[in-house]
Amino acid sequence: MEYNFEEIEKKWQEYWRENKIYHVDIDHNKPKFYVLDMFPYPSGAGLHVGHPLGYIASDIYARYKRLKGFNVLHPMGYDAYGLPAEQYAIQTGTHPAVTTEKNINRYREQMDKIGFCYDWDREVRTSDPHYYKWTQWTFLQLFNSFYCNKCKKAQPISQLVDYLSKQGTEGLDVACTKPLSFTAKEWNAMSEREQQETLMNYRLAYLADTMVNWCPELGTVLANDEVQDGLSVRGGFPVIRKSMKQWLLRITAYAERLLQGLETLDWTESIKDVQRNWIGKSMGASVFFKVADKDIDFEVFTTRADTLFGVTFMVLAPEHEMIKELTTAAQRAAVEDYVTWAKNRSERERMSEVKKVSGVFTGSYAVNPFNGTKIPIWVSDYVLMGYGTGAIMAVPAHDSRDFAFARHFNLPIIQVVAKPGEEPSDPATWTESFDAKEGVLVNSEFLNGLTVKQAILHMIEELEKLGIGKGKTNYRLRDAIFSRQRYWGEPFPIYYKDGMPYAMDVNKLPLELPSIDAYKPTETGEPPLARAKNWVTEEGYPIETNTMPGFAGSSGYYLRYMDPHNDNEYFSREANNYWQNVDLYIGGAEHATGHLIYSRFWNKFLFDLGLACKDEPFQKMVNQGMIQGRSSIAYRVNLEKICEYAVWKRLKENKLGLTFVRDYKEGRRRFDFFCPEKGLIIEINRMGNLEKVAEPWRQYADEHGYRLLLVPIVDIINDFEQGTDYVRQRMRDFCMGKDVPALIQGEEYSGGPVFVSKNLPDIEQFSDPMLVDINIVHNDILDIHAFRDWRDDLKNARFICEKDKDGNKVFVCDWLIEKMSKSKFNVQNPDDLVAKYGADTLRLYEMFLGPLEQSKPWDTQGIEGTFRFLKKFWKLYSEISDEPATKEEMRSLHKLIKKEEEDIERISFNTVVSAFMICVNELTDMKCNKRAILEPLAIMISPYAPHIAEELWHQMGHNDSVVNQRFPEFDASNVVENTFLYPVSFNGKKRFDLELPLDMKQDDVQNAVVNAPEAKKWLEGVSIRKVIFIPKKIINIVVG
RNA sequence: GCGGAUGUGGCGUAAUUGGUAGCCGCGCCAGACUUAGGAUCUGGUUCCGUAAGGAGUAUGGGUUCGAGUCCCUUCAUCCGCACCA
Structure with a gap:
């Protein structure tokens, strides 16, 4: 069958x-x-x-x-x-x-x-109300929760309200947008609106004005991970920074737990690293600097508190709120100009101009708390408002960005860390900063001689003693923007009263997505949901018009x-x-x-x-x-290029006895080919062009005593295709001085595009690659008829073929590994493959391709191999015998059981398929048809090829599904052997195999090896220094 | 720049703890059967060499009786992050 x-x-x-x-x-x-x-x-x-x-x-x-x-x-x-x-x-x-x-x-x-x-x-479907009811429900829970830093978990907001009404913010340690400070009395005196506004500072889902990634083309904001290089991941539209009122999730409250949790997970290190990176924890210190001659101070965050004596300037982000306060009258105009310029730059510009240094001096100075040095305060966009405090202390000697800034604006550089065992040097001679994570402190008063690590700890202690700083942990992770100005998403179960958001009652869920007349924003720029009729609560309060993100x-x-x-x-x-x-x-x-x-x-x-x-x-x-896809490429000929090239090949080899120059320039004229010796001009072009230039060129030639030959490309192409010699003959006559007409009128070349087979020489000189649908290429040979039918413009395509080994003319395509995509015509559709080979073959082949985690190209041919394997597997079952299995058959089966178990557990599916093939090859060679082997084998292959397994299982007389069986038990006794075929090596190089009993002692093994006839040759004239004998592995004889 | 991953035949890959490098499949070569083959079957297939043999896992070095595997160097490719203080 x-x-x-x-x-x-x-x-x-x-x-x-x-x-x-x-x-x-x-x-x-x-x-x-x-x-x-x-x-x-x-x-x-x-x-x-x-x-x-x-x-x-x-x-x-x-x-x-x-x-x-x-x-x-x-x-x-x-x-x-x-x-x-x-x-x-x-x-x-x-x-x-x-x-x-x-x-x-x-x-x-x-x-x-x-x-x-x-x-x-x-x-489940996320757009099903039965499902998104719970998405909305979870949002309400987030809205009604805050994060307690002490107990390290989310708590109901009512608990916080209770606390605030009793103690105000005294002793409060919870996740918040910015630290607030008020008493219980003040809290209780607040209006409801004020209280609600205050709670937004603590809720895990909260509404706030934030800088968002606004994509005008999509008409919505995007999350950070939905933006890449300043463009939207979906669609590739430009994204700008804009301040908008948005819902956010306070994911930052969980930063530490998200980081710690990674340690417990069985994920690849690379993914964990990406997440660690994204969370971006850095431990450092926050330090307050006093401003000289003013009664204000400002906070910076640094991971390198140890370098405080190397600070030679301060930098604020352009958005920093203290810039106004710090700018002196003399600098006001310059600072305002700079801030305006910096704020208006797009994300894209900023990113592409990272290396450009820009900034402006505020006119104010900060004071080093330890030695009183006055430190100029600058503004520059290399400091980001979104990280730390938006202000840094710059240590140009030990930070490359600060270094570049200092050099650009001629600011002083002080070395405070020396490489271990080296003397400090003059920073003026440096070409780059020394971004030292290890080293010894110098020029730093009480820190001198300490290592970087010790100095950081010591400095934080000192800062805390003085009350001007403390150890602090910072995260790069930002709260997740949760609003989208879109229709197709979950509506927020939120309504507005006095402009303040309130949670809907849980029993009102799901809040179903209303139907609207059009899916775009309103004329006034409101989200599409603003178009919905009666988008209000029963009490008439307006409902939130944003929807939730993907x-x-x-x-x-x-x-x-x-x-x-x-x-x-x-x-x-x-x-x-x-x-x-x-x-x-x-x-x-x-x-x-x-x-x-x-x-x-x-x-x-x-x-x-x-x-x-x-x-x-x-x-x-x-x-x-x-x-990845494997794209096929046909080389499309650039007609003029190839004809010129073909002619040039003949001319340059001097076959006509004359020396020609290519692209010869004379005055404003340019000749394709020119022979100065005899004044011969050969020009190659389309017939139409030649007709146009024929007359003036003839005149020019006559004036200079030149002879002219105009060759239409159509003639050359005809020679190519028909194997004639027309052009060659004409050129020969021309060169030999025979009377050849300059131009023979004829048809214009009207054929379709011309393609040239891959292995013809020098095709890169005259052709351009063109992607071809992989479905009309088999084994890199192009199906010419299918190609002509593929697209209208290819109907008249012509082909310059090469010959295969049997002398048949074939057109060979080149190939390229790249992303699988419709536009590259390299998409393999699973339906087609299922139709041609069946699902089981497809399943096996996808696994056989290579390790699951690796990227690999899809080889359209390779699937044949797994298909053949399944046919071979099928054949094993043609007649089932109830005889007991032989030892060899059992060995083959149990080898496979062990291999499959071990490899599936370590997610190595490709090697299992290969093991199936080995086993089936072995059983086929043994002509095995035993039930005792074939039944367990059917169960074993069922995860990979469930259909064929189920069919054979039933054919063997079972009425229940193979899916419900038990995986066969591995029995080691089936695979034990009492001899082993040892590879025998001399000085580590394998020379021959020797079968020896497994229980043989080292001395006997040595004897057996030395006396083996094959060994003689390798022992001649040398003596045995040592014998390495590893049972069941190898024998290595060291000679010398 | 930082971090991660990967480099083995013409191609996809295999070699679980350091122990016969190239399993399995594609492709290719030869043969069989065929009116025919993009069907099926058999055999071969890392490279050089008629052979004996030699070389060989990106590069150069090291550890070892023995290295694709461990250590160091360099190179290449891919991915992620990136004025993150």
Whole structure:
């Protein structure tokens, strides 16, 4: 019987669906295992072969764990809110829900064909009111919470209100936007509005004026991770900085926990590093400097308190609020000019001009608290308002940016750290700063002689003693902007009373997204929701018109999967206690600073509320690599270039007995080819052009006594294609002085574009690469007919072919590894491959390609190999025998059991596929058809190729699903051997193999080796110095 | 600039703790069967050499009986971050 994958796959996909084979429920008799794929956004383009890579890996893992006796939660759903559907809505008026639904159906169809074991009963969509009810609910909890730094967790805001009314801010240690100070009396005297405003300083979801990334083209603000190089990640539109009232999440309150939590996670170091970097913890000191002759001071943050004696100037960010106060009358105009200029620069300009030094002196001086030195205070945009205090103490000797600034404005430089064991030198001679993290302090009074580390600690002590500074930790992480001026997102359950936001009642949730007439901002620039009719509460208060960002819905989705249909709570305690958190999370590394940080934050908050039982959502994570495309390239001939080149090749080799010069210039004229000796001009061009110039050129030639030959490119091309010699003959005659007409009128070249095969010599000189659809290229050979049909302009394409080994004319394409994308015509669609080879082949091949985490190109040919393997595998099962298996057969099987177990556990799927191939090759060679081998083998391959496994399982007489079987037990006794084929090396170089019993003693081994006939040659004339014998590994004889 | 990762045949890769470098597959070569092959099967395939043999895991060095693997150097490619004080 043939391996009919089409029929088999359809049959079993239906069987699994009808029998709900992949449905899971809480089962306290089994250990749980939670395998999750990163939430996909269903884009209109559908899946290409890169997308299912991670899904196949997680599917294999889930199926394997199930065979191992785990109760496996393996759900899938959709991150259904997103910009593309909304952009499309703006352009076409189609409701984004319609577009999204369509895309989801397409995704689902594609996924179903691959045979995943998702429990689709648990599907969630972020745009479903039953789902976003809980997104809104969580937002309200955030709104009604603050973060207590002492107990290191979120607490209800009512607790804070209580505290403030009793003690004011006295002794308060909570996360806030800026430290406030008031008494209980003052608090109690505040109006409700004032109190609400004050609470915004503490809420975990709060409304504030902030500098945001405003994207005018998209009409919305973007989060930091949605902006790259000053452009929006989606769409690539310019982004500017703008101050707006926005909702924010106080993720910074969790900075330390987000950082510490990384230590407990089984993630790659590189992702952890990206997150550490993003959180950007730095420990240093805040120091207050007095301003000379004024009764004010200002605060700087530094990680290098030890270098305080090396401070020669101060720098404030252009946005710093004390600039006005500090600017002297004489400097006012200059400072104002500079600040205006700096503020108006776009993010992009700033980023591209990082190296340019600019700044202005305020006219004021700070005072060094230890030696009274007056230090000039400058303003420069190399200091950022958003980090630390927006002011720095500059130590040019030991900071490269300060150094550049000091050199540019001729400010003094004082060395305060010397390299260990070296004397200080004159900084005037330096070409760069010495950014010393290690060294010994000099020129620093009481710090002299201390190491950098000691000096930092000592200085902080001194600062604290004087009450002008203290040790401080700073984070780079910013609060997450949570408002989007968009339609397609979760509405905020917030209404406004007296312009102050209030939380809606929880039992009003979900607050459903209203329908509107158009999806763009209003004429007055308000968000699209402002178009909604009656967008007010029952009491008539206006409802918030912003919507939530993409990461709102995707931050807690893994929890909802545990109990997806619960309308009374986010998820039940029972479900959460059973499923806990994700054991294996598979997805791309590109979410490192977005989703993966937001959802950790979201989870920690829910943990604080007592909802989530685990502090971290994703225990182990694997980031799959990208599948790159392999683009095909046809070289398109530049007609004039190639014809000139072809002629030049003949001329320069002097084959016509004359010396020609290429591109010869005479006065204002330029000849393609010129022979000064005989005054011959050869010009090559299109017929039309030649006709135009023929007359004046003829005159010119006559005047100078030259002879002229005008060669139309059409003639040369005809020679190429038809293998004729017309042009060559004409040139020869011309050179030999025969009477050749300068121009023979003829047809203009009217053929289509000309392409030239890859391996023809020198094609880089006269052709330009053009990307070709990979579907019309097989094994780098272009299908010429399909190519001509591909596009209208190629209908008349001509080809200069090369010959293959059999002498057939073929057109060979070049190739290039790059991103898989529609525009590069290199997209492999999984549907096509499933149709051609079946899902099992696709699954195996995607895994076989290489390590999951590595990026690798998609080789369109390679899939044949796994297809052949499955056919070979299928053949093993043609007649099943109940005879007992032989020792060799058992060995082969158990080798595979061990390999598969070990390799799946370490996420090495490619090597397992390879092990399957080895085993099947061995069994085929042994002509094995034993049930005792083939039954366990079918179970073992089922995670990888579930359809063929299920079919063969049933063919062997079973009525239950292969999915519900147990993975075979490895029995080491099947693989023990009593002899070993030792590689015998002399001086570390392997010379021959020798089979020896495993229990042989070293002396006997040595004897056996020395007496082996092959050894003789290597022992002649030398003596044995040493024998290295490692049982079951190697024998190495050291001779000399 | 800082941080991370990766460099092995024509290509994707393998070599779990230092122990036979190149498993498995693609491609290629030869053969078989075929009216035919982008079908199937068999054999071969790191490079140089007829062979014996030699060289060989980006580069140069080191440790070791033995290094793709450990240490140092340099180079290349990719990714992330970037006036972060």
